[in-house]
Amino acid sequence: MDSSIESTSAAKNADEESRRRRMGDIVLNTPEPPALWHEISVSIKEEVFPRSSEPFSLLTWILSAAQGLFPVLQWGRSYSFKYFRSDFMAGLTLASLGIPQSIGYANLAKLDPQYGLYTSVVPPLIYSVMGTSRDIAIGPVAVVSLLLSSMVQKVVDPTADPIAYRKLVFTATLFTGIFQASFGMFRLGFLVDFLSHAAIVGFMAGAAIVIGLQQLKGLLGINHFTNKTNIVSVIKAVWVALHQPWHYGNFLIGCVFLIFILCARFMARRNKKLFWLSAIAPLLSVILSTLLVFVMRADKHGVKIIQHVTGGLNPSSVKQLQLQGPYVGECAKIGLVCAVIALTEAIAVGRSFASINGYKLDGNKEMIAMGFMNVAGSLSSCYVATGSFSRTAVNFSAGCKTTVSNIVMAVTVFIALQLLTRLLYYTPVTILASIILSALPGLIDVKEVCNIWEIDKMDFLTCIGAFLGVLFGSVEIGLSAAVIISFAKIIIRSIRPHIEMLGRIQGTDIFCSIRQYPTAAQTQGVLLIRIDSSFLCFMNANFIRERITRWVMEECDPNDKKPGEKIHSVVIDMSTVMNVDTSGTAAVGEMHKELLFLGIQLAIANPGWQAIHKMKRAGLVERIGGEWVFLTAGEAVRACLAAKDAACGC
Structure with a gap:
C-alpha cells in the first residue's frame, strides 16, 4: 500500500517536473525578436503608407494624399447652407473679438498694429482647408507674442532698429512653420510632449503675470520701459516711471474699460446665452474709447493714441526674410522654441474641444497645417499664429460647425483693413493693454496647480520650476527649467x-x-x-x-x-x-x-x-x-x- 502511494506521488512529481520543463522551454525557445532596423523601417512604412483595404493605384494614392493634406475635400462634400449660416454668425462674432485682440497682441510682440491684423487673415485661410479641428480659431496669441518679442529683442532692439527687428520676426516665423510642418511630415509629434502638462500650466501662469506687468506701460502711459521680461526688472521700471510725470487719463480710460470687459465676461459665464456680450465687449471698448478720445481731444492732454495704422492687402515680405547673415542661427533657434510652444497650445486647445464634440483630432495633420500656414504667413507680413483658447471658446459658443468660421473671420478682418484702419487713429494705447489684461486670467489655472500638487509632487516641482523660471528669469529659462526637471524626474526613476x-x-x-x-x-x-x-x-x-x-x-x-x-x-x-x-x-x-x-x-x-x-x-x-x-x-x-x-x- 505504501509503495503504491509512493509510486503515485513520484508519478505526480514527475508530471509536475515535466510540465515545468515544458513551460521553461516556451520561454527559452521563442523566435528571435525583430532587429532594431526592422522595427524602425516597419514603423516608418506604416506611418507614411497607411494600410488600406483598397487595391493600390497611382490615382488612389494621389486622391488619398490630397484628402490627407486637405481635409476640406472630405467634409466639404457634405457642407450645407445650414452649416454656413452657423459658421457665418460664428465668424462675425470671432472677428469682433479677434480684431481688437490682434492689435493688442501685435503691440505685445513689439510690432505695428496692422501686423496683428495681417496675422488674422492669411493663416486662418490656410488652416481652414488643411486643419482637422472644427472649432479652433487661428490668430496671434499672447504667450507666443511675448515669447517671440522676448527672444528677438535680444538680437535686435525693436526701438533702435524696428525694420531689422521686423525682418527677424518674419524669418523666425518662417522657421517656425518649417519646423512645425517637419514635425507632422516625419511624425515627430512626440517632441511636443517634452513639455508636460504640468510644465505648460506653470509656464502659462508665469507668462500671464509677466504679460500683465508689461501692460502697465500702456495702462499708465509710460514712455520709457524695460525690454526685459523678468518680474524684478519690470517692477523696477514701473517704480521708476511712477516717480516721473504721467497722465492719469491713460490709467482712468484703461481701468474703466477693463472693468467693463471683465463684467461682460462675468455675465456671459453666468448666462450662456449672453456669450456674444463677452465676444463684442473688446470691440465695443475700442469703439467707445476711440470716440471718447476724439470728442474730448484727450490726445492733446497726454492720452497716448495708436495714430497711423496701415491698411490694405497683406504686403509681401519675401524680400524681408533674412536667410543669410549672422542671425540665421538665432532665428532658427527662436523658430524651434516658438514651434513647440505654438503647437502645444494649439493641440491642447483642439483636443479639448474635439473631445467635447466627439470627433478625433489628427495631431500630425494639425502640425502640417500649422506649419504651412506659418510659412505662408511669413511670406505675407504675418508673425507666428496658432490656436487661441479664448477665441476658440467664443467660436464654439457661437455655434460654429466647420473651419469656414475662420474664413468668415479672415474676410471680415480683411474688410476692416481695407475700410476701417483710418478710424483707429484716435484709439488709445491703454485700451489695448486693457484687452490683453482681460484675457490673462484664463491663463492662470490655480485649481489645476492644486490638482497637480495632490496627484504628483514631482509634477508640481516641474510646474513651479517653469513658473518661477519665467517670472524671475526669462521665457527661455522657464522652458529650460521645465524640460530639465522633467528629464531629471525620468532619469531619477530610471536610476532608482x-x-x-x-x-x-x-x-x-x-x-x-x-x-x-x-x-x-x-x-x-x-x-x-x-x-x-x-x-x-x-x-x-x-x-x-x-x-x-x-x-x-x-x-x-x-x-x-x-x-x-x-x-x-x-x-x-x-x-x-x-x-x-x-x-x-x-x-x-x-x-x-x-x-x-x-x-x-x-x-x-x-x-x-x-x-x-x-x-x-x-x-x-x-x-x-x-x-x-x-x-x-x-x-x-x-x-x-x-x-x-x-x-x-x-
Missing part, C-alpha cells in the same frame, strides 16, 4: 527603480508586493523579487544588484532567523523587464555568482522577449541553467521548493 519583495495571497497562486498588500505572505525559504523597470541597463543595473544582494544578506542573517527559515532560493520576476543591455546581463551574472557562493539558487521568471534573447546571447542562461528560467513566478517558486525537498530527501 522600485524593487518589490513579493508574497502570495493566501489560497491563490497570485504573487504581489508585500508593501502594497500586507496580507501577502512570503514563501518560506524563497525570496521572490520583482524589478519594476522596463530596461535593465547601465543606469540601474548595479543599483538593482546591490539592493537584491543586500536583501539576501539580511534574510540570511543567522542572528535573525530560525534554523528552518534560511533562504535557499531567490526568484527574480522580470515580467516588467522588456530589455537589457550588456551592463544588465553582467549585473545578473555577478548576482548569480554571489548567490551561488552563498549556496542559494537563482531563478528567473517571465523575462521580456528582448531580455531573454540577449541573456541567451551573453551565455547567462547557460550559466544559470535553462531549467531555472520559468514562464511564471508561481512555477519558479514551486520548482525551488521541489528542489529543496529533493535535496533534503523529503
Whole structure:
C-alpha cells in the first residue's frame, strides 16, 4: 500500500517536473525578436503608407494624399447652407473679438498694429482647408507674442532698429512653420510632449503675470520701459516711471474699460446665452474709447493714441526674410522654441474641444497645417499664429460647425483693413493693454496647480520650476527649467527603480508586493523579487544588484532567523523587464555568482522577449541553467521548493 502511494506521488512529481520543463522551454525557445532596423523601417512604412483595404493605384494614392493634406475635400462634400449660416454668425462674432485682440497682441510682440491684423487673415485661410479641428480659431496669441518679442529683442532692439527687428520676426516665423510642418511630415509629434502638462500650466501662469506687468506701460502711459521680461526688472521700471510725470487719463480710460470687459465676461459665464456680450465687449471698448478720445481731444492732454495704422492687402515680405547673415542661427533657434510652444497650445486647445464634440483630432495633420500656414504667413507680413483658447471658446459658443468660421473671420478682418484702419487713429494705447489684461486670467489655472500638487509632487516641482523660471528669469529659462526637471524626474526613476519583495495571497497562486498588500505572505525559504523597470541597463543595473544582494544578506542573517527559515532560493520576476543591455546581463551574472557562493539558487521568471534573447546571447542562461528560467513566478517558486525537498530527501 505504501509503495503504491509512493509510486503515485513520484508519478505526480514527475508530471509536475515535466510540465515545468515544458513551460521553461516556451520561454527559452521563442523566435528571435525583430532587429532594431526592422522595427524602425516597419514603423516608418506604416506611418507614411497607411494600410488600406483598397487595391493600390497611382490615382488612389494621389486622391488619398490630397484628402490627407486637405481635409476640406472630405467634409466639404457634405457642407450645407445650414452649416454656413452657423459658421457665418460664428465668424462675425470671432472677428469682433479677434480684431481688437490682434492689435493688442501685435503691440505685445513689439510690432505695428496692422501686423496683428495681417496675422488674422492669411493663416486662418490656410488652416481652414488643411486643419482637422472644427472649432479652433487661428490668430496671434499672447504667450507666443511675448515669447517671440522676448527672444528677438535680444538680437535686435525693436526701438533702435524696428525694420531689422521686423525682418527677424518674419524669418523666425518662417522657421517656425518649417519646423512645425517637419514635425507632422516625419511624425515627430512626440517632441511636443517634452513639455508636460504640468510644465505648460506653470509656464502659462508665469507668462500671464509677466504679460500683465508689461501692460502697465500702456495702462499708465509710460514712455520709457524695460525690454526685459523678468518680474524684478519690470517692477523696477514701473517704480521708476511712477516717480516721473504721467497722465492719469491713460490709467482712468484703461481701468474703466477693463472693468467693463471683465463684467461682460462675468455675465456671459453666468448666462450662456449672453456669450456674444463677452465676444463684442473688446470691440465695443475700442469703439467707445476711440470716440471718447476724439470728442474730448484727450490726445492733446497726454492720452497716448495708436495714430497711423496701415491698411490694405497683406504686403509681401519675401524680400524681408533674412536667410543669410549672422542671425540665421538665432532665428532658427527662436523658430524651434516658438514651434513647440505654438503647437502645444494649439493641440491642447483642439483636443479639448474635439473631445467635447466627439470627433478625433489628427495631431500630425494639425502640425502640417500649422506649419504651412506659418510659412505662408511669413511670406505675407504675418508673425507666428496658432490656436487661441479664448477665441476658440467664443467660436464654439457661437455655434460654429466647420473651419469656414475662420474664413468668415479672415474676410471680415480683411474688410476692416481695407475700410476701417483710418478710424483707429484716435484709439488709445491703454485700451489695448486693457484687452490683453482681460484675457490673462484664463491663463492662470490655480485649481489645476492644486490638482497637480495632490496627484504628483514631482509634477508640481516641474510646474513651479517653469513658473518661477519665467517670472524671475526669462521665457527661455522657464522652458529650460521645465524640460530639465522633467528629464531629471525620468532619469531619477530610471536610476532608482522600485524593487518589490513579493508574497502570495493566501489560497491563490497570485504573487504581489508585500508593501502594497500586507496580507501577502512570503514563501518560506524563497525570496521572490520583482524589478519594476522596463530596461535593465547601465543606469540601474548595479543599483538593482546591490539592493537584491543586500536583501539576501539580511534574510540570511543567522542572528535573525530560525534554523528552518534560511533562504535557499531567490526568484527574480522580470515580467516588467522588456530589455537589457550588456551592463544588465553582467549585473545578473555577478548576482548569480554571489548567490551561488552563498549556496542559494537563482531563478528567473517571465523575462521580456528582448531580455531573454540577449541573456541567451551573453551565455547567462547557460550559466544559470535553462531549467531555472520559468514562464511564471508561481512555477519558479514551486520548482525551488521541489528542489529543496529533493535535496533534503523529503
